[in-house]
Amino acid sequence: MRADARRNRERIVEAALRTFAERGPAASMEEIAQVAGVGVGTLYRHFPDRRALLEEIASEALERLIAFARTLAPPPAAHDSGAPGDGGGTPGWDALLRLVDYSVAQPYALLKTVGEEAAAVPPDRLREADALIAGIAERAQKEGTLRSDVTPAEVVAIFGTAVCRPGARADDPLIRVMLDGLRV
Amino acid sequence: MRADARRNRERIVEAALRTFAERGPAASMEEIAQVAGVGVGTLYRHFPDRRALLEEIASEALERLIAFARTLAPPPAAHDSGAPGDGGGTPGWDALLRLVDYSVAQPYALLKTVGEEAAAVPPDRLREADALIAGIAERAQKEGTLRSDVTPAEVVAIFGTAVCRPGARADDPLIRVMLDGLRV
DNA sequence: GATGAAGCGGAAATTCCGCTTCCGCAAGAT
DNA sequence: ATCTTGCGGAAGCGGAATTTCCGCTTCATC
Numbered sequence: 045m046r047a048d049a050r051r052n053r054e055r056i057v058e059a060a061l062r063t064f065a066e067r068g069p070a071a072s073m074e075e076i077a078q079v080a081g082v083g084v085g086t087l088y089r090h091f092p093d094r095r096a097l098l099e100e101i102a103s104e105a106l107e108r109l110i111a112f113a114r115t116l117a118p119p120p121a122a123h124d125s126g127a128p129g130d131g132g133g134t135p136g137w138d139a140l141l142r143l144v145d146y147s148v149a150q151p152y153a154l155l156k157t158v159g160e161e162a163a164a165v166p167p168d169r170l171r172e173a174d175a176l177i178a179g180i181a182e183r184a185q186k187e188g189t190l191r192s193d194v195t196p197a198e199v200v201a202i203f204g205t206a207v208c209r210p211g212a213r214a215d216d217p218l219i220r221v222m223l224d225g226l227r228v
Numbered sequence: 229m230r231a232d233a234r235r236n237r238e239r240i241v242e243a244a245l246r247t248f249a250e251r252g253p254a255a256s257m258e259e260i261a262q263v264a265g266v267g268v269g270t271l272y273r274h275f276p277d278r279r280a281l282l283e284e285i286a287s288e289a290l291e292r293l294i295a296f297a298r299t300l301a302p303p304p305a306a307h308d309s310g311a312p313g314d315g316g317g318t319p320g321w322d323a324l325l326r327l328v329d330y331s332v333a334q335p336y337a338l339l340k341t342v343g344e345e346a347a348a349v350p351p352d353r354l355r356e357a358d359a360l361i362a363g364i365a366e367r368a369q370k371e372g373t374l375r376s377d378v379t380p381a382e383v384v385a386i387f388g389t390a391v392c393r394p395g396a397r398a399d400d401p402l403i404r405v406m407l408d409g410l411r412v
Numbered sequence: 413g414a415t416g417a418a419g420c421g422g423a424a425a426t427t428c429c430g431c432t433t434c435c436g437c438a439a440g441a442t
Numbered sequence: 443a444t445c446t447t448g449c450g451g452a453a454g455c456g457g458a459a460t461t462t463c464c465g466c467t468t469c470a471t472c
Contacts, residue, residue: 086448230417
């Protein structure tokens with residue numbers, strides 16, 4: 045593969061991530077091409093159709109999210125040897141905050157976004173991401189920083205609606221207030 | 229105007245309010261006609277084009293919201309004679325709750341929704357609605373039930389994003405959490 | 413209840429808009 | 443130098459939504 049081709053492919057992926065995150069799933073191929081600084085023809089050389097691009101983007105975003113969430117989760121810890129509810133990683137609440145920052149800045153917004161558009165992402169990867177987040181929420185609850193009358197699944201859902209909006213920012217009044225509502 | 233024509237017009241307005249509220253601004257003319265139980269032709273007899281319908285609907289929704297908010301606001305009270313911060317109407321917090329109920333059930337969802345689609349609504353009517361809501365928020369703050377480190381204008385904005393989603397429900401986890409975050 | 417006008421329904425035409433193709437040109441590779 | 447791979451973007455394709463149109467129905471009136 046020629047060097048400039050590889051470079052262009054990368055720019056397209058990056059542009060698509062940013063554009064979908066900013067403008068929602070309705071972003072057009074032409075717009076993405078423009079953001080990437082290439083012609084539409086080039087875009088179609090690398091991805092035969094819209095769905096192919098969507099799938100690539102969704103997988104990429106998901107893998108990045110999983111990787112990030114893993115850095116927040118406690119290490120596997122064969123025999124939890126500390127006090128109960130102390131997994132050893134980042135404190136749960138801080139992890140949630142960092143997740144919010146990550147999500148509004150980087151491409152989790154895409155997941156809902158792209159998921160709704162029917163791009164097929166391996167379901168086990170999706171479950172893994174949900175499980176990681178739910179795990180963090182559960183940890184925060186055990187640590188007494190997150191309300192425990194909401195289920196971890198609901199936390200995931202709330203994150204979904206609050207954070208996965210085109211143009212969300214971490215200092216939205218909505219997000220600030222939501223976080224205050226979640227804290228004990 | 230013939231009686232059935234008037235009836236149909238009304239059914240169309242009602243159907244459009246409901247449909248836009250439920251499915252967002254992308255709802256199609258055909259769908260609205262179907263909900264109203266009339267043919268598209270009839271719809272176009274009453275509203276020359278999509279924008280005309282949107283404008284009618286936006287105004288209607290706005291007027292209803294204003295009327296409702298007025299019932300929650302304290303009466304004009306020429307010389308406030310009670311304790312400071314007691315306007316005499318519904319207590320501020322309850323008024324906010326009722327506003328949420330109203331908004332998710334009835335057509336405030338349309339405002340953002342329809343507003344985005346560029347339907348021109350008289351700006352002073354819009355300001356009136358904002359002022360009424362901000363006034364209620366301010367009252368709740370004076371009564372000590374609403375956090376006072378958010379401005380009334382921010383409250384309006386939060387309401388906007390939390391409540392003006394197609395399909396929002398008053399018992400959404402998001403809305404519950406948001407309200408908890410707003411309460412003192 | 414007959415008649416004319418107003419209104420209705422919904423199939424067909426039109427418009428709009430994003431996706432996709434195509435091909436002459438440019439730029440890496442050998 | 444030549445050949446191959448890749449690029450740009452105008453043109454066209456397709457589908458979905460809007461809008462038109464006209465024969466039929468319903469209402470109002472006498």
